Amino acid sequence: MRDVTLSSLERLGLETAGAEDTLTFSMDEDAFRLFYDRTARPVWAYLARITGDRQLADDLLQESYYRLLRSRAASEIDDEAHRRNYLFRIATNLAHDARRRAPAETTSLDDGPGGSVHDHADPQSAGDAAGRAVERMDLSRAMKQLKPRERSLLWLAYAQGSTHVEIAQTLGLKTGSIKPLLFRARRRLSALLLGGAR
Amino acid sequence: MNACPREPEVIEAVTRGEWMQGAPGVDDLRAHAAACAACGELVTLAQALREDHAVVCRAANVPAAGTVWWRATIRARAEAAEKASRPITLAQGLAGAAVAGVAATFAGIAWRLFPTFAQPDPLVMLALGLGVCIVVAPLVVVFTLARD
Numbered sequence: 001m002r003d004v005t006l007s008s009l010e011r012l013g014l015e016t017a018g019a020e021d022t023l024t025f026s027m028d029e030d031a032f033r034l035f036y037d038r039t040a041r042p043v044w045a046y047l048a049r050i051t052g053d054r055q056l057a058d059d060l061l062q063e064s065y066y067r068l069l070r071s072r073a074a075s076e077i078d079d080e081a082h083r084r085n086y087l088f089r090i091a092t093n094l095a096h097d098a099r100r101r102a103p104a105e106t107t108s109l110d111d112g113p114g115g116s117v118h119d120h121a122d123p124q125s126a127g128d129a130a131g132r133a134v135e136r137m138d139l140s141r142a143m144k145q146l147k148p149r150e151r152s153l154l155w156l157a158y159a160q161g162s163t164h165v166e167i168a169q170t171l172g173l174k175t176g177s178i179k180p181l182l183f184r185a186r187r188r189l190s191a192l193l194l195g196g197a198r
Numbered sequence: 199m200n201a202c203p204r205e206p207e208v209i210e211a212v213t214r215g216e217w218m219q220g221a222p223g224v225d226d227l228r229a230h231a232a233a234c235a236a237c238g239e240l241v242t243l244a245q246a247l248r249e250d251h252a253v254v255c256r257a258a259n260v261p262a263a264g265t266v267w268w269r270a271t272i273r274a275r276a277e278a279a280e281k282a283s284r285p286i287t288l289a290q291g292l293a294g295a296a297v298a299g300v301a302a303t304f305a306g307i308a309w310r311l312f313p314t315f316a317q318p319d320p321l322v323m324l325a326l327g328l329g330v331c332i333v334v335a336p337l338v339v340v341f342t343l344a345r346d
Contacts, residue, residue: 024274025270032263032267033263036263037263040258040260040266041255041258041260042251042255044254044255044258045251045254045255045258048254049254061260062261062269065266065270066269066270066273069274070270070274139246139247139250140250154243154247155247155251158209158212158213158243158244158247158248159247159248159250159251161214161248183201186239186240186243189243190239190242190243193243
């Protein structure tokens with residue numbers, strides 16, 4: 001692909017006399033800011049948990065919003081809940097594509113700052129926090145051993161509280177298949193956690 | 199273990215954050231979950247995942263909305279520029295191919311007209327080299343400038 005330098009971009013901007021007009025985004029800047037502020041953290045958390053990689057989640061977050069902005073289908077969505085589901089669907093597809101390209105998980109979610117480190121002056125609360133951190137670590141490890149679709153199902157259903165219809169829309173599955181798939185995923189996670197506790 | 203028909207009620211109470219707060223009707227569900235293996239497991243996992251969700255969301259260091267918007271704008275312009283320049287690149291490629299074709303044709307004709315090429319004369323080789331340079335040099339300049 002031919003490189004496009006800044007000078008050619010500037011030239012294009014001058015030639016088109018208001019390049020903003022040529023950019024077809026599915027929403028305007030104000031609407032985007034509002035939507036982003038409400039959804040960015042849950043989307044990042046979702047990506048981080050299903051990929052298990054903090055850096056990849058950063059990249060995919062940016063890409064997800066870009067694809068949403070450039071999507072013609074998204075421009076026809078007025079309802080924020082639907083737009084949110086659409087965004088999660090994009091994020092899911094990107095995460096699956098990234099996994100197919102590079103299956104190795106590199107930067108663990110619990111390795112970086114803010115992952116599991118908390119400051120607690122009170123020893124009792126520090127003990128509780130340490131216990132919770134260990135539980136979270138176990139959960140994180142167990143989640144990594146699940147299939148990607150199982151991770152998505154569990155996260156959407158229980159961490160985010162999405163309905164079966166929303167999960168089906170996000171994962172591109174039939175609504176009727178969500179219940180048994182979710183039950184199976186739950187059983188697997190439970191077995192992994194119990195196995196880790198022994 | 200089989201799924202329990204009361205799971206939707208249980209999960210709704212957990213995801214709404216009512217489980218720990220003791221909202222009306224939750225006591226009955228709690229008593230049920232204490233006796234039902236499926237619902238007990240569901241509560242444990244859902245609470246752990248919800249807590250994890252809260253912690254991961256707090257730890258999320260997402261860029262500002264303005265930054266994401268700005269990057270998207272830059273990228274969209276770059277894509278537009280790339281799209282706009284595609285026909286020019288195609289035309290340049292076709293022109294290059296045409297020049298190469300013409301050069302090859304002339305070389306073929308010259309080969310037939312001057313059979314001495316079979317035993318190359320240094321002067322003829324020099325002339326041929328210069329000719330190739332004259333044809334290739336402008337193309338190199340065009341492609342180099344096109345990249346800038």
